[in-house]
Amino acid sequence: MININEVLETNKMIEQENLDVRTITLGISLLDCIDSDLERLKVKIYDKITGTAKDLVSVGKAIEEQYGIPIVNKRISVTPIALVGGAACRTPEDYVEIAKVLDRAAETVGVNFLGGFSALVSKGMTASDRLLMQAIPQALAQTGRVCSSVNVGSTKTGIDMDAVKMMGEIIKKTAELTKEEDSLGCAKLVIFCNAPDDNPFMAGAFHGVTEADAVINVGVSGPGVVKTALSKVRGENFEVLCETIKKTAFKVTRVGQLVAQEASRRLGIPFGIVDLSLAPTPAIGDSVADILQEIGVEYAGAPGTTAALALLNDQVKKGGVMASSYVGGLSGAFIPVSEDQGMIDAVKAGALTLEKLEAMTCVCSVGLDMIAVPGNTPASTLSGIIADEMAIGMVNQKTTAVRLIPVVGKGVGEMVEFGGLLGYAPVMPVNPYSCEAFVNRGGRIPAPIHSFKN
Amino acid sequence: MRKFIITVVGHDTVGIIAKVCTYLAENQVNILDISQTIVDGYFNMMMVVDAVKVTDVTKMSQELAGLGEEIGVVIHCQHEDIFNMMHRI
Numbered sequence: 125m126i127n128i129n130e131v132l133e134t135n136k137m138i139e140q141e142n143l144d145v146r147t148i149t150l151g152i153s154l155l156d157c158i159d160s161d162l163e164r165l166k167v168k169i170y171d172k173i174t175g176t177a178k179d180l181v182s183v184g185k186a187i188e189e190q191y192g193i194p195i196v197n198k199r200i201s202v203t204p205i206a207l208v209g210g211a212a213c214r215t216p217e218d219y220v221e222i223a224k225v226l227d228r229a230a231e232t233v234g235v236n237f238l239g240g241f242s243a244l245v246s247k248g249m250t251a252s253d254r255l256l257m258q259a260i261p262q263a264l265a266q267t268g269r270v271c272s273s274v275n276v277g278s279t280k281t282g283i284d285m286d287a288v289k290m291m292g293e294i295i296k297k298t299a300e301l302t303k304e305e306d307s308l309g310c311a312k313l314v315i316f317c318n319a320p321d322d323n324p325f326m327a328g329a330f331h332g333v334t335e336a337d338a339v340i341n342v343g344v345s346g347p348g349v350v351k352t353a354l355s356k357v358r359g360e361n362f363e364v365l366c367e368t369i370k371k372t373a374f375k376v377t378r379v380g381q382l383v384a385q386e387a388s389r390r391l392g393i394p395f396g397i398v399d400l401s402l403a404p405t406p407a408i409g410d411s412v413a414d415i416l417q418e419i420g421v422e423y424a425g426a427p428g429t430t431a432a433l434a435l436l437n438d439q440v441k442k443g444g445v446m447a448s449s450y451v452g453g454l455s456g457a458f459i460p461v462s463e464d465q466g467m468i469d470a471v472k473a474g475a476l477t478l479e480k481l482e483a484m485t486c487v488c489s490v491g492l493d494m495i496a497v498p499g500n501t502p503a504s505t506l507s508g509i510i511a512d513e514m515a516i517g518m519v520n521q522k523t524t525a526v527r528l529i530p531v532v533g534k535g536v537g538e539m540v541e542f543g544g545l546l547g548y549a550p551v552m553p554v555n556p557y558s559c560e561a562f563v564n565r566g567g568r569i570p571a572p573i574h575s576f577k578n
Numbered sequence: 579m580r581k582f583i584i585t586v587v588g589h590d591t592v593g594i595i596a597k598v599c600t601y602l603a604e605n606q607v608n609i610l611d612i613s614q615t616i617v618d619g620y621f622n623m624m625m626v627v628d629a630v631k632v633t634d635v636t637k638m639s640q641e642l643a644g645l646g647e648e649i650g651v652v653i654h655c656q657h658e659d660i661f662n663m664m665h666r667i
Binding site: 191 | 583585587611613614615617622626635654655657659660661662663664665
Protein backbone atom coordinates (compact mmCIF):
# COMPACT_ATOMS: atom_id res chain seq x y z
CA MET A 125 0.00 0.00 0.00
CA ILE A 126 1.07 3.57 -0.67
CA ASN A 127 2.90 5.12 2.25
CA ILE A 128 2.70 8.60 3.67
CA ASN A 129 6.10 9.69 2.36
CA GLU A 130 5.15 8.84 -1.20
CA VAL A 131 1.91 10.75 -0.85
CA LEU A 132 3.67 13.77 0.62
CA GLU A 133 6.31 13.66 -2.14
CA THR A 134 3.67 13.73 -4.86
CA ASN A 135 1.77 16.57 -3.24
CA LYS A 136 4.96 18.57 -2.71
CA MET A 137 5.72 18.22 -6.43
CA ILE A 138 2.28 19.57 -7.25
CA GLU A 139 2.11 22.36 -4.67
CA GLN A 140 5.69 23.61 -4.50
CA GLU A 141 7.45 22.45 -7.66
CA ASN A 142 4.84 23.32 -10.30
CA LEU A 143 4.12 19.75 -11.38
CA ASP A 144 1.18 19.85 -13.72
CA VAL A 145 -0.22 18.33 -16.87
CA ARG A 146 0.43 21.06 -19.39
CA THR A 147 -2.25 20.15 -21.88
CA ILE A 148 -4.90 17.69 -22.89
CA THR A 149 -5.15 18.19 -26.63
CA LEU A 150 -8.04 16.69 -28.55
CA GLY A 151 -7.06 16.01 -32.15
CA ILE A 152 -10.01 16.14 -34.54
CA SER A 153 -9.96 15.12 -38.19
CA LEU A 154 -11.78 17.55 -40.45
CA LEU A 155 -11.27 15.49 -43.61
CA ASP A 156 -14.94 14.44 -43.58
CA CYS A 157 -15.98 18.12 -43.61
CA ILE A 158 -14.50 18.81 -47.05
CA ASP A 159 -16.99 20.54 -49.31
CA SER A 160 -16.72 22.67 -52.45
CA ASP A 161 -19.12 25.23 -51.01
CA LEU A 162 -17.41 27.55 -48.50
CA GLU A 163 -20.53 28.25 -46.44
CA ARG A 164 -21.34 24.54 -46.11
CA LEU A 165 -17.70 23.81 -45.23
CA LYS A 166 -17.78 26.43 -42.45
CA VAL A 167 -20.92 24.94 -40.93
CA LYS A 168 -19.52 21.41 -41.09
CA ILE A 169 -16.23 22.44 -39.45
CA TYR A 170 -17.98 24.30 -36.66
CA ASP A 171 -20.37 21.42 -36.00
CA LYS A 172 -17.67 18.75 -36.02
CA ILE A 173 -15.41 20.63 -33.58
CA THR A 174 -18.13 21.72 -31.18
CA GLY A 175 -19.73 18.28 -31.29
CA THR A 176 -16.56 16.25 -30.71
CA ALA A 177 -15.07 18.59 -28.09
CA LYS A 178 -18.23 19.55 -26.20
CA ASP A 179 -17.19 17.74 -23.01
CA LEU A 180 -13.42 18.32 -23.25
CA VAL A 181 -13.19 21.18 -20.77
CA SER A 182 -15.62 19.73 -18.21
CA VAL A 183 -13.90 16.32 -18.32
CA GLY A 184 -10.52 18.03 -17.89
CA LYS A 185 -11.80 19.83 -14.80
CA ALA A 186 -13.29 16.64 -13.35
CA ILE A 187 -9.96 14.83 -13.74
CA GLU A 188 -8.17 17.73 -12.04
CA GLU A 189 -10.54 17.34 -9.09
CA GLN A 190 -10.27 13.58 -8.93
CA TYR A 191 -6.48 13.41 -8.81
CA GLY A 192 -5.68 16.83 -7.41
CA ILE A 193 -3.36 17.57 -10.32
CA PRO A 194 -3.68 20.84 -12.27
CA ILE A 195 -4.36 20.46 -16.00
CA VAL A 196 -3.30 23.84 -17.24
CA ASN A 197 -4.70 23.81 -20.76
CA LYS A 198 -7.39 22.04 -22.70
CA ARG A 199 -6.80 22.44 -26.41
CA ILE A 200 -7.79 21.24 -29.85
CA SER A 201 -5.79 20.37 -32.94
CA VAL A 202 -7.37 19.86 -36.35
CA THR A 203 -6.38 18.51 -39.77
CA PRO A 204 -4.12 20.99 -41.61
CA ILE A 205 -6.64 23.44 -43.02
CA ALA A 206 -4.88 23.69 -46.40
CA LEU A 207 -6.05 20.10 -47.01
CA VAL A 208 -9.58 20.78 -45.83
CA GLY A 209 -10.17 24.13 -47.55
CA GLY A 210 -8.65 23.33 -50.93
CA ALA A 211 -11.94 22.59 -52.69
CA ALA A 212 -13.81 25.61 -51.31
CA CYS A 213 -11.28 28.43 -50.93
CA ARG A 214 -10.46 30.57 -53.95
CA THR A 215 -8.75 33.49 -52.19
CA PRO A 216 -6.72 34.08 -49.00
CA GLU A 217 -9.80 35.86 -47.62
CA ASP A 218 -11.75 32.59 -47.87
CA TYR A 219 -9.13 30.98 -45.62
CA VAL A 220 -9.40 33.88 -43.16
CA GLU A 221 -13.13 33.08 -43.01
CA ILE A 222 -12.28 29.50 -41.98
CA ALA A 223 -9.86 30.79 -39.34
CA LYS A 224 -12.70 32.84 -37.86
CA VAL A 225 -14.92 29.75 -37.74
CA LEU A 226 -12.16 27.84 -35.93
CA ASP A 227 -11.82 30.71 -33.46
CA ARG A 228 -15.56 30.73 -32.80
CA ALA A 229 -15.63 26.95 -32.32
CA ALA A 230 -12.72 27.16 -29.87
CA GLU A 231 -14.53 29.86 -27.92
CA THR A 232 -17.76 27.86 -27.83
CA VAL A 233 -16.11 24.79 -26.30
CA GLY A 234 -13.94 26.91 -24.00
CA VAL A 235 -10.41 26.00 -25.12
CA ASN A 236 -7.69 28.67 -25.12
CA PHE A 237 -5.90 27.59 -28.30
CA LEU A 238 -6.78 25.63 -31.43
CA GLY A 239 -3.97 24.52 -33.73
CA GLY A 240 -4.06 23.40 -37.32
CA PHE A 241 -4.31 26.48 -39.50
CA SER A 242 -1.50 24.73 -41.26
CA ALA A 243 0.06 23.62 -44.51
CA LEU A 244 2.46 20.75 -45.18
CA VAL A 245 4.76 21.87 -47.96
CA SER A 246 8.01 20.05 -47.34
CA LYS A 247 8.46 19.29 -51.05
CA GLY A 248 6.18 21.72 -52.79
CA MET A 249 3.14 23.97 -52.46
CA THR A 250 -0.26 23.43 -54.01
CA ALA A 251 -2.39 26.43 -54.94
CA SER A 252 -4.39 25.78 -51.79
CA ASP A 253 -1.23 25.75 -49.64
CA ARG A 254 -0.17 29.10 -51.07
CA LEU A 255 -3.56 30.67 -50.41
CA LEU A 256 -3.53 29.45 -46.81
CA MET A 257 -0.01 30.74 -46.25
CA GLN A 258 -0.97 34.12 -47.69
CA ALA A 259 -3.94 34.18 -45.31
CA ILE A 260 -1.84 33.55 -42.17
CA PRO A 261 -1.10 37.22 -41.26
CA GLN A 262 -4.78 38.25 -41.45
CA ALA A 263 -5.96 35.02 -39.83
CA LEU A 264 -3.67 35.51 -36.81
CA ALA A 265 -4.48 39.22 -36.56
CA GLN A 266 -8.23 38.68 -36.68
CA THR A 267 -8.48 35.70 -34.32
CA GLY A 268 -7.33 35.15 -30.76
CA ARG A 269 -7.23 31.39 -30.33
CA VAL A 270 -6.14 30.04 -33.71
CA CYS A 271 -2.54 28.84 -34.09
CA SER A 272 -0.77 28.28 -37.36
CA SER A 273 2.12 26.14 -38.51
CA VAL A 274 3.81 25.35 -41.80
CA ASN A 275 6.04 22.33 -42.37
CA VAL A 276 8.65 23.43 -44.93
CA GLY A 277 11.06 20.53 -44.85
CA SER A 278 11.75 16.94 -43.87
CA THR A 279 14.61 14.44 -43.83
CA LYS A 280 12.90 12.45 -46.60
CA THR A 281 12.10 15.35 -48.92
CA GLY A 282 14.60 18.12 -48.27
CA ILE A 283 13.67 21.76 -47.73
CA ASP A 284 11.24 23.75 -49.86
CA MET A 285 13.18 27.00 -50.09
CA ASP A 286 10.35 28.79 -51.94
CA ALA A 287 8.21 28.19 -48.85
CA VAL A 288 11.06 29.28 -46.56
CA LYS A 289 11.36 32.54 -48.47
CA MET A 290 7.62 33.08 -48.32
CA MET A 291 7.49 32.37 -44.58
CA GLY A 292 10.10 35.07 -43.86
CA GLU A 293 7.78 37.56 -45.53
CA ILE A 294 4.69 36.14 -43.81
CA ILE A 295 6.29 36.48 -40.37
CA LYS A 296 7.07 40.12 -41.15
CA LYS A 297 3.52 40.78 -42.31
CA THR A 298 2.05 39.06 -39.25
CA ALA A 299 4.28 41.20 -37.01
CA GLU A 300 3.12 44.35 -38.78
CA LEU A 301 -0.59 43.49 -38.53
CA THR A 302 -0.31 42.78 -34.79
CA LYS A 303 2.15 45.59 -33.94
CA GLU A 304 -0.25 47.11 -31.38
CA GLU A 305 0.28 44.01 -29.21
CA ASP A 306 4.09 43.74 -29.60
CA SER A 307 3.63 41.63 -32.77
CA LEU A 308 1.89 38.92 -30.76
CA GLY A 309 0.56 37.23 -33.93
CA CYS A 310 4.03 35.76 -34.55
CA ALA A 311 3.85 33.90 -31.22
CA LYS A 312 1.05 31.82 -32.78
CA LEU A 313 3.03 30.84 -35.89
CA VAL A 314 5.56 28.00 -36.11
CA ILE A 315 7.67 26.90 -39.07
CA PHE A 316 8.69 23.23 -38.88
CA CYS A 317 11.01 20.66 -40.32
CA ASN A 318 9.86 17.04 -39.70
CA ALA A 319 6.66 18.22 -37.96
CA PRO A 320 5.07 15.41 -35.88
CA ASP A 321 1.45 14.44 -36.61
CA ASP A 322 0.56 14.06 -32.94
CA ASN A 323 2.10 17.06 -31.18
CA PRO A 324 -0.18 18.28 -28.36
CA PHE A 325 1.76 21.52 -27.74
CA MET A 326 0.90 24.89 -29.22
CA ALA A 327 1.47 26.74 -31.40
CA GLY A 328 2.62 23.85 -33.59
CA ALA A 329 -0.13 21.31 -32.92
CA PHE A 330 -2.11 19.89 -35.82
CA HIS A 331 -3.96 16.62 -36.32
CA GLY A 332 -2.02 14.71 -38.97
CA VAL A 333 -3.67 12.86 -41.82
CA THR A 334 -2.29 9.56 -40.51
CA GLU A 335 -4.33 9.90 -37.31
CA ALA A 336 -7.74 8.48 -36.36
CA ASP A 337 -10.94 10.53 -36.49
CA ALA A 338 -10.40 11.88 -32.98
CA VAL A 339 -7.61 11.22 -30.51
CA ILE A 340 -6.45 12.36 -27.07
CA ASN A 341 -2.83 13.50 -26.73
CA VAL A 342 -1.37 14.72 -23.48
CA GLY A 343 1.64 16.94 -22.84
CA VAL A 344 3.31 16.75 -19.44
CA SER A 345 5.58 19.25 -17.79
CA GLY A 346 7.66 19.47 -14.64
CA PRO A 347 10.97 21.37 -14.97
CA GLY A 348 10.59 22.45 -11.33
CA VAL A 349 10.37 18.84 -10.16
CA VAL A 350 13.57 17.88 -12.03
CA LYS A 351 15.36 20.96 -10.70
CA THR A 352 14.42 20.19 -7.09
CA ALA A 353 15.47 16.54 -7.47
CA LEU A 354 18.84 17.63 -8.89
CA SER A 355 19.42 20.12 -6.08
CA LYS A 356 19.64 17.10 -3.77
CA VAL A 357 22.54 15.53 -5.75
CA ARG A 358 24.80 18.56 -6.15
CA GLY A 359 28.44 17.61 -6.72
CA GLU A 360 27.62 13.98 -7.51
CA ASN A 361 28.95 12.41 -10.72
CA PHE A 362 27.14 12.09 -14.06
CA GLU A 363 25.83 8.62 -13.31
CA VAL A 364 23.96 9.87 -10.25
CA LEU A 365 22.82 12.95 -12.15
CA CYS A 366 21.41 10.92 -15.04
CA GLU A 367 19.69 8.38 -12.79
CA THR A 368 18.02 11.20 -10.86
CA ILE A 369 16.68 12.83 -14.03
CA LYS A 370 15.42 9.48 -15.33
CA LYS A 371 13.57 8.61 -12.15
CA THR A 372 11.99 12.04 -11.95
CA ALA A 373 10.97 11.99 -15.61
CA PHE A 374 9.36 8.59 -15.02
CA LYS A 375 7.21 9.96 -12.20
CA VAL A 376 6.19 13.06 -14.13
CA THR A 377 5.28 11.08 -17.21
CA ARG A 378 3.22 8.54 -15.24
CA VAL A 379 0.91 11.36 -14.23
CA GLY A 380 0.48 12.27 -17.89
CA GLN A 381 -0.26 8.65 -18.76
CA LEU A 382 -2.90 8.44 -16.02
CA VAL A 383 -4.59 11.65 -17.13
CA ALA A 384 -4.49 10.58 -20.79
CA GLN A 385 -6.10 7.21 -20.04
CA GLU A 386 -8.77 8.75 -17.84
CA ALA A 387 -9.58 11.49 -20.36
CA SER A 388 -9.77 8.89 -23.11
CA ARG A 389 -12.11 6.70 -21.04
CA ARG A 390 -14.41 9.54 -20.01
CA LEU A 391 -14.64 11.12 -23.47
CA GLY A 392 -14.88 7.79 -25.32
CA ILE A 393 -12.06 8.92 -27.61
CA PRO A 394 -8.93 6.79 -28.16
CA PHE A 395 -5.70 7.66 -26.37
CA GLY A 396 -2.98 8.70 -28.79
CA ILE A 397 0.30 9.59 -27.11
CA VAL A 398 1.93 11.22 -24.13
CA ASP A 399 4.44 13.89 -25.08
CA LEU A 400 7.26 13.59 -22.54
CA SER A 401 8.28 17.17 -22.40
CA LEU A 402 9.87 19.50 -19.94
CA ALA A 403 7.79 22.53 -20.84
CA PRO A 404 8.72 25.65 -18.89
CA THR A 405 6.50 28.59 -17.99
CA PRO A 406 7.50 32.11 -16.96
CA ALA A 407 6.63 31.19 -13.34
CA ILE A 408 9.57 31.17 -10.93
CA GLY A 409 10.79 27.60 -10.41
CA ASP A 410 9.33 26.28 -13.66
CA SER A 411 12.38 26.74 -15.84
CA VAL A 412 14.52 24.45 -18.02
CA ALA A 413 17.37 26.99 -17.82
CA ASP A 414 17.35 26.54 -14.03
CA ILE A 415 17.94 22.79 -14.55
CA LEU A 416 20.94 23.55 -16.76
CA GLN A 417 22.26 25.82 -14.02
CA GLU A 418 21.66 23.11 -11.45
CA ILE A 419 23.63 20.69 -13.67
CA GLY A 420 26.53 23.11 -13.39
CA VAL A 421 26.63 25.99 -15.88
CA GLU A 422 26.51 29.52 -14.47
CA TYR A 423 23.90 30.64 -17.00
CA ALA A 424 22.13 28.87 -19.85
CA GLY A 425 24.41 29.62 -22.80
CA ALA A 426 27.72 29.23 -20.96
CA PRO A 427 30.19 26.67 -22.37
CA GLY A 428 28.92 23.20 -21.46
CA THR A 429 25.27 24.17 -22.00
CA THR A 430 24.82 22.10 -25.17
CA ALA A 431 26.24 19.00 -23.51
CA ALA A 432 24.12 19.55 -20.40
CA LEU A 433 21.00 19.96 -22.53
CA ALA A 434 21.83 16.86 -24.59
CA LEU A 435 22.13 14.82 -21.41
CA LEU A 436 18.94 16.27 -19.95
CA ASN A 437 16.95 15.64 -23.12
CA ASP A 438 18.13 12.06 -23.41
CA GLN A 439 17.48 11.16 -19.77
CA VAL A 440 13.97 12.67 -19.90
CA LYS A 441 13.24 10.37 -22.84
CA LYS A 442 14.77 7.32 -21.19
CA GLY A 443 12.77 7.83 -18.01
CA GLY A 444 9.59 8.83 -19.79
CA VAL A 445 9.45 6.07 -22.38
CA MET A 446 9.04 3.40 -19.73
CA ALA A 447 6.31 5.39 -17.98
CA SER A 448 3.94 5.54 -20.92
CA SER A 449 2.57 2.94 -23.30
CA TYR A 450 2.65 5.33 -26.25
CA VAL A 451 5.05 8.21 -26.59
CA GLY A 452 5.06 10.78 -29.34
CA GLY A 453 4.84 14.44 -30.22
CA LEU A 454 7.92 16.54 -29.58
CA SER A 455 9.12 14.66 -26.46
CA GLY A 456 12.14 16.33 -24.88
CA ALA A 457 13.18 19.59 -23.27
CA PHE A 458 11.75 22.83 -24.63
CA ILE A 459 13.96 25.91 -24.67
CA PRO A 460 11.69 28.86 -25.42
CA VAL A 461 13.17 32.19 -24.38
CA SER A 462 10.18 34.30 -23.36
CA GLU A 463 8.43 31.43 -21.57
CA ASP A 464 11.36 30.59 -19.28
CA GLN A 465 12.57 32.97 -16.56
CA GLY A 466 16.05 31.40 -16.49
CA MET A 467 16.43 31.89 -20.27
CA ILE A 468 15.30 35.51 -19.99
CA ASP A 469 17.88 36.12 -17.24
CA ALA A 470 20.57 34.45 -19.37
CA VAL A 471 19.79 36.72 -22.33
CA LYS A 472 19.80 39.80 -20.08
CA ALA A 473 23.18 38.78 -18.66
CA GLY A 474 24.60 38.44 -22.19
CA ALA A 475 25.21 34.71 -21.71
CA LEU A 476 22.77 33.47 -24.34
CA THR A 477 22.83 34.43 -28.01
CA LEU A 478 20.78 33.41 -31.02
CA GLU A 479 23.75 31.39 -32.31
CA LYS A 480 24.10 29.46 -29.04
CA LEU A 481 20.38 28.78 -29.03
CA GLU A 482 20.73 27.38 -32.55
CA ALA A 483 23.49 25.04 -31.34
CA MET A 484 21.29 23.95 -28.42
CA THR A 485 18.45 23.06 -30.80
CA CYS A 486 20.67 20.34 -32.32
CA VAL A 487 20.26 18.29 -29.14
CA CYS A 488 16.83 19.24 -27.74
CA SER A 489 13.30 18.64 -28.76
CA VAL A 490 12.23 21.73 -30.64
CA GLY A 491 14.01 24.78 -31.97
CA LEU A 492 14.35 28.53 -31.94
CA ASP A 493 11.30 29.23 -29.85
CA MET A 494 9.69 32.47 -28.70
CA ILE A 495 12.65 34.66 -29.55
CA ALA A 496 12.06 38.39 -29.96
CA VAL A 497 14.24 40.01 -32.62
CA PRO A 498 14.38 43.65 -33.82
CA GLY A 499 11.37 44.76 -35.88
CA ASN A 500 13.61 45.98 -38.69
CA THR A 501 15.12 42.51 -39.30
CA PRO A 502 14.75 41.93 -43.09
CA ALA A 503 12.41 39.13 -44.25
CA SER A 504 15.34 37.49 -46.04
CA THR A 505 17.30 37.30 -42.78
CA LEU A 506 14.30 35.62 -41.09
CA SER A 507 14.21 33.17 -44.00
CA GLY A 508 17.94 32.54 -43.59
CA ILE A 509 17.47 31.75 -39.88
CA ILE A 510 14.56 29.45 -40.78
CA ALA A 511 16.67 27.68 -43.43
CA ASP A 512 19.51 27.11 -40.94
CA GLU A 513 17.15 25.62 -38.37
CA MET A 514 15.38 23.45 -40.96
CA ALA A 515 18.76 22.14 -42.13
CA ILE A 516 19.57 21.04 -38.57
CA GLY A 517 16.32 19.08 -38.43
CA MET A 518 16.68 17.64 -41.90
CA VAL A 519 20.22 16.36 -41.43
CA ASN A 520 19.74 15.12 -37.86
CA GLN A 521 16.39 13.41 -38.56
CA LYS A 522 14.65 15.34 -35.82
CA THR A 523 11.91 17.90 -35.49
CA THR A 524 13.07 21.48 -35.51
CA ALA A 525 10.96 24.61 -35.44
CA VAL A 526 11.21 28.37 -35.59
CA ARG A 527 8.99 30.81 -33.73
CA LEU A 528 10.54 34.25 -34.09
CA ILE A 529 8.87 37.54 -33.25
CA PRO A 530 10.28 40.54 -35.11
CA VAL A 531 8.77 43.14 -32.79
CA VAL A 532 7.69 46.17 -34.81
CA GLY A 533 9.15 49.41 -33.42
CA LYS A 534 11.50 47.76 -30.96
CA GLY A 535 15.27 47.34 -31.00
CA VAL A 536 17.92 45.23 -29.26
CA GLY A 537 17.62 45.15 -25.46
CA GLU A 538 14.06 46.52 -25.27
CA MET A 539 11.53 44.37 -23.41
CA VAL A 540 8.49 42.79 -25.02
CA GLU A 541 5.49 41.63 -23.01
CA PHE A 542 3.29 38.87 -24.47
CA GLY A 543 1.37 38.05 -21.31
CA GLY A 544 0.30 34.82 -19.64
CA LEU A 545 2.07 31.59 -20.57
CA LEU A 546 3.79 33.33 -23.50
CA GLY A 547 5.79 35.46 -21.04
CA TYR A 548 8.13 38.35 -21.83
CA ALA A 549 11.52 38.70 -23.47
CA PRO A 550 14.32 41.12 -24.26
CA VAL A 551 14.81 41.74 -28.00
CA MET A 552 17.91 39.79 -29.08
CA PRO A 553 20.46 40.92 -31.68
CA VAL A 554 20.54 39.22 -35.09
CA ASN A 555 23.63 38.80 -37.28
CA PRO A 556 23.53 41.94 -39.50
CA TYR A 557 25.03 40.40 -42.64
CA SER A 558 22.76 39.60 -45.58
CA CYS A 559 21.69 36.23 -46.96
CA GLU A 560 19.38 37.70 -49.56
CA ALA A 561 21.15 36.17 -52.57
CA PHE A 562 20.94 32.73 -50.91
CA VAL A 563 17.25 33.00 -50.07
CA ASN A 564 16.32 34.39 -53.49
CA ARG A 565 17.71 31.43 -55.44
CA GLY A 566 14.36 29.62 -55.41
CA GLY A 567 13.64 25.90 -55.59
CA ARG A 568 14.47 23.13 -53.13
CA ILE A 569 17.37 21.90 -51.07
CA PRO A 570 17.57 18.16 -51.90
CA ALA A 571 17.06 15.51 -49.24
CA PRO A 572 20.28 14.49 -47.51
CA ILE A 573 22.01 11.20 -48.13
CA HIS A 574 21.05 8.48 -45.63
CA SER A 575 24.31 6.64 -45.64
CA PHE A 576 27.96 7.60 -45.04
CA LYS A 577 27.04 9.10 -41.67
CA ASN A 578 29.81 11.23 -40.28
CA MET B 579 -13.95 -0.45 -3.33
CA ARG B 580 -13.23 3.12 -4.43
CA LYS B 581 -10.08 4.21 -2.67
CA PHE B 582 -9.15 7.81 -2.07
CA ILE B 583 -6.22 9.29 -0.20
CA ILE B 584 -7.02 12.13 2.18
CA THR B 585 -4.07 14.22 3.32
CA VAL B 586 -4.14 16.75 6.12
CA VAL B 587 -1.18 19.13 6.47
CA GLY B 588 -0.83 22.09 8.85
CA HIS B 589 -0.10 23.28 12.38
CA ASP B 590 -0.89 20.69 14.99
CA THR B 591 -3.93 21.44 17.11
CA VAL B 592 -6.51 19.63 19.23
CA GLY B 593 -9.22 17.68 17.43
CA ILE B 594 -8.01 17.54 13.82
CA ILE B 595 -8.47 13.79 13.47
CA ALA B 596 -11.76 13.89 15.38
CA LYS B 597 -13.27 16.50 13.07
CA VAL B 598 -12.13 14.79 9.87
CA CYS B 599 -13.32 11.39 11.08
CA THR B 600 -16.70 12.78 12.13
CA TYR B 601 -17.20 14.22 8.66
CA LEU B 602 -16.24 10.90 7.05
CA ALA B 603 -18.54 8.90 9.32
CA GLU B 604 -21.47 11.19 8.57
CA ASN B 605 -20.86 10.70 4.86
CA GLN B 606 -20.58 6.89 4.90
CA VAL B 607 -16.86 6.94 4.10
CA ASN B 608 -14.97 3.96 5.52
CA ILE B 609 -11.43 4.53 6.82
CA LEU B 610 -9.04 1.73 5.82
CA ASP B 611 -5.76 3.09 7.13
CA ILE B 612 -4.39 6.12 8.95
CA SER B 613 -0.79 7.20 9.29
CA GLN B 614 0.51 10.35 10.83
CA THR B 615 3.85 12.06 11.22
CA ILE B 616 5.28 15.43 12.19
CA VAL B 617 7.61 16.91 9.52
CA ASP B 618 9.42 20.20 10.30
CA GLY B 619 6.89 20.92 13.08
CA TYR B 620 3.97 20.39 10.72
CA PHE B 621 1.22 17.89 11.29
CA ASN B 622 1.00 15.45 8.36
CA MET B 623 -1.74 12.85 8.19
CA MET B 624 -2.70 10.45 5.45
CA MET B 625 -5.88 8.41 5.40
CA VAL B 626 -6.76 5.69 2.93
CA VAL B 627 -10.55 5.63 2.64
CA ASP B 628 -13.19 3.74 0.71
CA ALA B 629 -15.71 6.17 -0.74
CA VAL B 630 -17.83 3.62 -2.61
CA LYS B 631 -21.02 4.98 -1.02
CA VAL B 632 -20.26 8.59 -1.97
CA THR B 633 -22.07 9.67 -5.13
CA ASP B 634 -20.44 13.08 -5.58
CA VAL B 635 -16.72 12.86 -4.86
CA THR B 636 -16.07 16.40 -6.10
CA LYS B 637 -18.51 17.71 -3.47
CA MET B 638 -16.77 15.63 -0.80
CA SER B 639 -13.37 17.05 -1.82
CA GLN B 640 -14.69 20.58 -1.63
CA GLU B 641 -16.37 20.03 1.74
CA LEU B 642 -13.19 18.49 3.16
CA ALA B 643 -11.18 21.46 1.86
CA GLY B 644 -13.71 23.76 3.55
CA LEU B 645 -13.44 21.80 6.80
CA GLY B 646 -9.64 22.21 6.57
CA GLU B 647 -10.03 25.97 6.35
CA GLU B 648 -12.15 25.96 9.52
CA ILE B 649 -9.52 23.99 11.44
CA GLY B 650 -6.59 25.89 9.91
CA VAL B 651 -5.06 22.99 7.97
CA VAL B 652 -4.96 22.01 4.30
CA ILE B 653 -7.00 18.95 3.36
CA HIS B 654 -6.77 17.24 -0.02
CA CYS B 655 -8.76 14.29 -1.24
CA GLN B 656 -7.29 12.50 -4.28
CA HIS B 657 -8.01 9.23 -6.06
CA GLU B 658 -5.31 6.70 -5.09
CA ASP B 659 -4.36 6.04 -8.73
CA ILE B 660 -2.18 9.16 -8.99
CA PHE B 661 0.06 7.81 -6.22
CA ASN B 662 0.03 4.23 -7.51
CA MET B 663 0.98 5.37 -10.98
CA MET B 664 3.80 7.59 -9.78
CA HIS B 665 5.36 5.29 -7.18
CA ARG B 666 4.65 1.76 -8.43
CA ILE B 667 5.78 0.17 -11.68
